[in-house]
Amino acid sequence: MCGIVGIFDIKGETEFSCDLISRMNETQHHRGPDEGGIHLEAGIGLGHRRLSIIDLSSGQQPLFNEDSSVVVTYNGEIYNFQELSVELKACGHIFKTHSDTEVIVHAWEEWGEACVERFRGMFAFGLWDRNKKVLFLARDRLGIKPLFYALLPNNTVAFSSELKALKTLENLPREIEPKSIEDYFTFGYVPEPRTIYKQVYKLRPGHTLSIKKGGDFPEQIEYWDIPFVPLISSTEESLCKELVERMREAVDIRMVAEVPLGAFLSGGVDSSAIVAMMAGLQDKPVHTCSIGFKEKLFNETAYAKQVSAQYKTDHFEGVVDSDDFNLLNQLVDLYDEPYADSSAIPTYRVCELAKKQVTVALSGDGGDENFGGYRRYRWHMNEEKVRSLMPLTIRKPLFTALGKWYPKADWAPKIFRAKTTFQSLARSSVEGYLHTVSLLTEEQRELLFSDKLKGMLEGYSSMEVFKYHAEKCPSKDPLSLIQYLDMKTYLVGDILTKVDRASMAHSLEVRVPLLDHKFIEWTSRLPATLKLKGQEGKYILKKSLESYMTNDVLYRDKMGFAVPLAKWFRGPLKEKVTESLLNGHIKESGLFNLDFIKNVIEQHQSGKRDYSVIIWTLLMFDTFLEREIDAAV
Incomplete structure (x- = not known):
């Protein structure tokens, strides 16, 4: 895993200084402490920080093609690079290294912008083609790896893995975007493509940006989306078997590394499934690590130990003090913009623990989004039953009144906390789901924001984020719709952002088999009734794993990284x-x-x-x- 930076003069031939690129590059030293490299030529500068994982002796970046007309700075792992290199060699391309990085420059020569469609993995890169006079930026399909870019006042564009690298630029416009404030207090993060700044953006997952010398600044282009096209009917038994085979293959291709490799093990279904697959794919014990909490209410380590004992892993465990709030200031420095997921604290600690044992760790992230595992999916689908019985013209006045009348009962058992449910039922399906996931409700944001901020917003609402994605969703199934919304917002803006920054802070690479795009292309097509069956989330995943782990691991309530x-x-x-x-x-x-x-x-x-x-x-x-x-x- 690595850190990348670059700056490009769209209209001219500015000679960028080595000091400028170095300054940007060194802010991301933690992402790649092993090596650093810089390339400068008229109109462009590229920088790279390397965390060596594959081909340790070569593969330094920025990396060039045969005649040095194409150069790339790249962050990530392309897991099918070996088969691609065979195909490209057959086309006449000459390789100087055994790294996945070199595949990118030759793939660009052979297939142009369509090269990204061939890559299987997690990646963000900037590629300069001197002959075509094009800077090509690309981000992987799910947004596992980040890519920021900024439009600067002097017809230049700068890009980087983390926002902090762009903040070193003296001419970076740092005017705060009011819409991003609204989004932050809704979601707890600033969703793609915005950042907290007006002139700084994130490249959306599954998108590219091709900037031509002398041209106008282009729009982001989408090259992939989650299909959600129903599978041809098949038996539950055969689907369970195929699920395990596909998951094992997604794990297998992520176990290639020339450095110590292990896995996070929380004791939950997803991480336990990854460990079970890994154990079956190697003879030596899997390195596993988990974080425990002093409060029993939040502590899952007993389940992690149970899975570790079953698969005879080499297990390491750390304990987080419940008052581990000293990271508060450090978190802001890690994320560079407002970020409100408090589980960033234990995530930081588990990455810190893992780095003491391994350089690469496999994670179970993505299981809830893939298989309908969040509790809020059950709540939403229960609400959908009511919505299907009552038109909005009746629901809205009825449940609006009930929502106002019913007291807010934080102290009561969940069954009696109906206020949020009533408020959600007074809305459409998409509006209701936004109400469910919002950190501050629409009503609370209205009370929180000053008249000054409301004027700056000019009527903007975070609902526009969900509406944009809802209109693009290829499925009308209500569960598939909210899975799609989460994969486009919560997964990339919260979960993957959290893991990327926490892991990279410790120079740790995290790989996510359940977010393999081929695996998701298949799982998204599974019947929704096999993901959420009755009130059982992740039904088909759990069913397929019954021979791999005990029922008390598979069918217990989800706990997560809670912070008091x-x-x-x-x-x-x-x-x-x-x-x-x-x-x-x-x-x-x-x-x-x-x-x-x-x-x-x-x-x-x-x-x-x-x-x-x-x-x-x-x-x-x-x-x-x-x-x-x-x-x-």
Whole structure:
């Protein structure tokens, strides 16, 4: 895994300095501590930081074709590079290395922009073709690897793996995008293609950008999407068998490495499945690692130990203190823009633990999105039954009234927390799902935002993000629709972002077999009734794994990486919350309603309400603003 940077003069022949590219490159040293490289020529500069995984003795970047007319800086792994190299050699291309990187330059020569359709893996790269005078940027289909780019005032475009590299540019426009503030307080992250800045963007997953010298700046071009086309009917038994075969193959191609390799093992279904496949594919014990919590409520290590014992893995375990909140400031530095998933803390710790044993770790990420595993999928499908019985013209007034009348009962058992359900039922299917996943509801954002910010938004709502993707979804099945929405937003903007930054902070490569695009092309076509069967999420995955693990691992409730925020904000972080949110940069920005924030803090700290998510989201935004002001001084 690596870090990439580049800068390109679209209209001219600017000679970029080595110092400029080096400065950008070194901000990402953690992504590639083994080697660094720079290429400069008139109008373009490219930089690379390398974490050596394959072909350790060669494969240094930026890397060139035979006559040095094509050069690439690349982050990722292309798992089918060996078969592609055979095909390309047969076409007359000459290889100087045994690395997957070299496949990219020759594939570009042979197939042009369509080369990305041949690659199987995770990748983000910038490629310069001197003869065609084209800078070609590409990102893998699911967005496992990040790619940022910025439009600079002097007809140049800069790109990088992390936003921090672009922040080194003195002429980078850093005006905050109001729409991104609305999106952040809705989702907890800024979804693609926006960033927190107006003139800085993320390349969408499964998209490319081809920028020609002397031309206008182009639109992103999509080269792949999740099909969700139903399979020809087959028996449940045969589908279970095929699922395991396809998953094993996706794991197998990700076990090629010339450095120590292992796996994360939480004790959940997805990570346990990956470990089971790995154990069957190698003779030596699999290196596994897990993070435990001192609170039994959050601790899954007993299940991880059970799977480890079953497959005789070489298991390492760490324990996170429940008051591990000292990473708060560091998280903002890692993510470069507001990011509110508090599970970034234990994710950072498990990557820290894994790096002590391995350089590459396989992960179970993607299982919930693939197979309908989130609890909110069950809630949504139950709501869909009500929606199918009642038109919106009846539902909207009825459930709007019930939503207003019914008290917010954070303290009550979940069965009695009907307020959110009523509010969701008063909306359409897509609007209801957005209400379910929002960190702050539409009503709460209306109370939080100042008149100044509302004016800057000019009527914009985060609903536009979901509407964009809903219109593109190839399936009308209600479960497939929300899976598609999550894969386009939550998976890439939250889960994959979290894992990329946390792993790269420790120079650890994480591979995700369940997000293999060929595997997803197949799983997306499975009947929705085999993913969520009754109230059982991930039904077909669990059914296919019954001979691989015990039922108490397969059919227990999902736990996840929970963090005790509510306790922190009533205890050790109580004073910090009050000082930061009422007297800090949040106040100075003029973007927020301080009366609402004050009420949120008082209600939470008194124990009347659990507003920990709102407080954390505000706290991370305040810390981001502090970094912005410090950078401007």
